[in-house]
Amino acid sequence: MPSLGADMEAGTLVEWLTKPGDEVKRGQVVAVVETQKGAVDVEIWEAGTVDKLIVETGRKVPVGELLALLRTSGESTTAVPETPETLEPQRVATVSALAIASPSRVETAPVSAVASARLRVSPSARKLAEELGIDITLMRATEPGAVIARADIERAAKEKTTTPVATRTTTPDWHAQMRIAIAAAMSRSKREIPHYYLATDIDVTAVIRWLETENLKRSVTERLLPVVPFMRATALALHEVPELNGFWVDGAFQPSAAVHLGMAIAMRGGGLVAPAIHDADKKGLDQLMADLRDLVTRVRSGRLRSSEMSDPTVTFTNLGEQGVESVFGVIYPPQVAIIGLGRITERPWVKDGTVVVSTVVTATLAADHRASDGHRGGLFLAALGRLLQEPERLR
Amino acid sequence: MIPRSREEIRDIIFDALGAIAPEVDPAMIVPDRSLREQVDIDSFDFLNFIIRLHETLGIDIPEKDYAELFTLDSAIEYLVGRCATHL
Numbered sequence: 001m002p003s004l005g006a007d008m009e010a011g012t013l014v015e016w017l018t019k020p021g022d023e024v025k026r027g028q029v030v031a032v033v034e035t036q037k038g039a040v041d042v043e044i045w046e047a048g049t050v051d052k053l054i055v056e057t058g059r060k061v062p063v064g065e066l067l068a069l070l071r072t073s074g075e076s077t078t079a080v081p082e083t084p085e086t087l088e089p090q091r092v093a094t095v096s097a098l099a100i101a102s103p104s105r106v107e108t109a110p111v112s113a114v115a116s117a118r119l120r121v122s123p124s125a126r127k128l129a130e131e132l133g134i135d136i137t138l139m140r141a142t143e144p145g146a147v148i149a150r151a152d153i154e155r156a157a158k159e160k161t162t163t164p165v166a167t168r169t170t171t172p173d174w175h176a177q178m179r180i181a182i183a184a185a186m187s188r189s190k191r192e193i194p195h196y197y198l199a200t201d202i203d204v205t206a207v208i209r210w211l212e213t214e215n216l217k218r219s220v221t222e223r224l225l226p227v228v229p230f231m232r233a234t235a236l237a238l239h240e241v242p243e244l245n246g247f248w249v250d251g252a253f254q255p256s257a258a259v260h261l262g263m264a265i266a267m268r269g270g271g272l273v274a275p276a277i278h279d280a281d282k283k284g285l286d287q288l289m290a291d292l293r294d295l296v297t298r299v300r301s302g303r304l305r306s307s308e309m310s311d312p313t314v315t316f317t318n319l320g321e322q323g324v325e326s327v328f329g330v331i332y333p334p335q336v337a338i339i340g341l342g343r344i345t346e347r348p349w350v351k352d353g354t355v356v357v358s359t360v361v362t363a364t365l366a367a368d369h370r371a372s373d374g375h376r377g378g379l380f381l382a383a384l385g386r387l388l389q390e391p392e393r394l395r
Numbered sequence: 396m397i398p399r400s401r402e403e404i405r406d407i408i409f410d411a412l413g414a415i416a417p418e419v420d421p422a423m424i425v426p427d428r429s430l431r432e433q434v435d436i437d438s439f440d441f442l443n444f445i446i447r448l449h450e451t452l453g454i455d456i457p458e459k460d461y462a463e464l465f466t467l468d469s470a471i472e473y474l475v476g477r478c479a480t481h482l
Contacts, residue, residue, distance in 0.1 A: 215458045220449045223458065225438050268416065268435070296439050321437050 001055075002042060003063045004035055004309045005185065011035045012060040013067065022050045024070070029305065031067065042306045048072040132157045178271040189333050193248070194369040198377045199326050202385040203349055205359040210391035226344060227318050228289045230361075232394045234316055234339050235259045235281035237383035243372040244337035244365070244380055245314050253336065253371040262312025262332065263292065265299050273299055274315050274332060275308035284395055320344055320361065329366040336368035337377075339384075399452070399478045404471050411447035415440045426467040452478055 001011050012034040018024055029041040030050075051069040055061055128134075134156050207229050215223045238245040238259050246255040261280035266272050277283075277291045298304060314335055319327045320343035327340025342362040349358035363384055367377050387394065399407075409421040416434050424433055431441065445456050445464075454477050456464075463473035 212458065220442075220446050220456060223442065225442060227438070266437070268418070292439075 001061050001063050001065045010062045013055050128153045195366050196369045199364040200381045203358045204361050207388050207391040208359045224289050229394050233387040240383045241380040247334040256313040260313045262315040264317035275304050276312035326362040336371040338366045340364040404474045
């Protein structure tokens with residue numbers, strides 16, 4: 001059972017998406033696990049052949065428990081002994097121990113989808129629903145926490161003929177569960193992490209102008225949101241101050257070579273999640289926009305993947321849209337920094353001794369003082385500001 | 396493009412909003428107040444809203460015109476005009 005957050009203690013295996021004898025690829029989704037924060041697609045981290053599923057569906061097991069046995073390419077079928085002990089079992093989907101603390105799984109907008117993620121659906125019921133064209137996201141278990149069974153699907157199919165859309169309901173404990181998950185991560189953060197906070201105003205006229213010109217050339221489906229060049233600049237600036245990118249584990253900082261940018265995404269109806277855009281420093285603006293679109297869409301109507309939940313190396317939060325000027329972030333342990341963006345707005349700005357109107361944003365950094373100092377944090381914000389002056393180079 | 400009536404446009408707007416924020420009751424929307432404020436949509440939702448309008452109506456909505464979609468009233472006005480003139 002992978003750890004999908006520092007505060008996760010156990011998970012319920014909802015569904016196996018593989019069976020003994022199946023060839024699996026690295027990164028393939030092999031199971032669905034229900035956590036306190038919702039259902040998550042669990043990916044496998046090694047290629048091989050599924051040998052045996054140990055944990056049956058519906059069972060709740062602690063983090064670290066063996067879920068299944070996998071044969072890697074070197075191990076032949078015939079050579080596999082009956083006893084798993086001598087098999088050097090590979091743990092399925094062992095997610096890094098550096099798992100992020102609070103990516104609270106998110107179920108939002110379509111309230112129906114909220115229910116879906118919290119619902120436990122038996123695999124055969126899931127199959128039947130597919131056959132009958134029943135939207136599981138609109139289903140409700142007979143009692144809170146109960147598993148949706150074939151009978152529920154059959155009943156829904158009957159009702160479907162009379163009512164075109166099933167009643168939308170929220171699962172009663174969803175908000176409470178999400179608050180518990182956020183509370184655990186944020187309390188740990190404020191208890192353990194000595195935060196320091198920095199803010200700086202950045203003239204972003206150049207990048208916003210460039211974006212307007214660029215978007216004029218693009219059809220509506222290809223347009224870039226203003227946040228995208230900021231994500232790119234943030235990822236690049238982290239290269240210059242690597243002590244903001246990584247994890248604080250067992251009393252020491254472990255830098256991360258990769259920049260997996262955790263995007264804080266507010267949920268409709270409350271709560272938030274901060275899943276990762278992987279290798280954000282290696283992606284151009286179009287790819288980042290596509291990834292962001294995919295991520296937000298799945299956050300709001302689908303499911304996140306275990307790797308997105310567990311491996312952000314730093315968090316990025318954009319609260320400017322509702323008019324917030326500056327964000328004083330709370331770090332997600334075991335990460336060591338969170339970068340905040342406020343509202344992009346026109347302000348009086350002194351340039352060459354004259355007051356001019358400039359497009360300005362306040363960028364902030366909350367960082368772990370155990371891993372870095374204010375001086376280095378200041379250099380990061382300076383690098384961010386510098387990179388944003390040359391938008392063509394961010395492409 | 397086909398010219399559209401105000402009622403048609405209003406329904407199309409409600410459909411697009413409903414897909415993004417299903418909990419919103421169209422009847423509760425105050426027509427001359429900010430849509431984004433009432434429906435609590437972020438820039439990502441707003442872009443999806445524009446994309447849906449673009450797909451349903453077959454018109455291009457340039458970024459500089461986004462401000463025209465600030466309220467329900469202004470959005471209807473803008474889209475009716477846009478559909479009538481767009482070729």
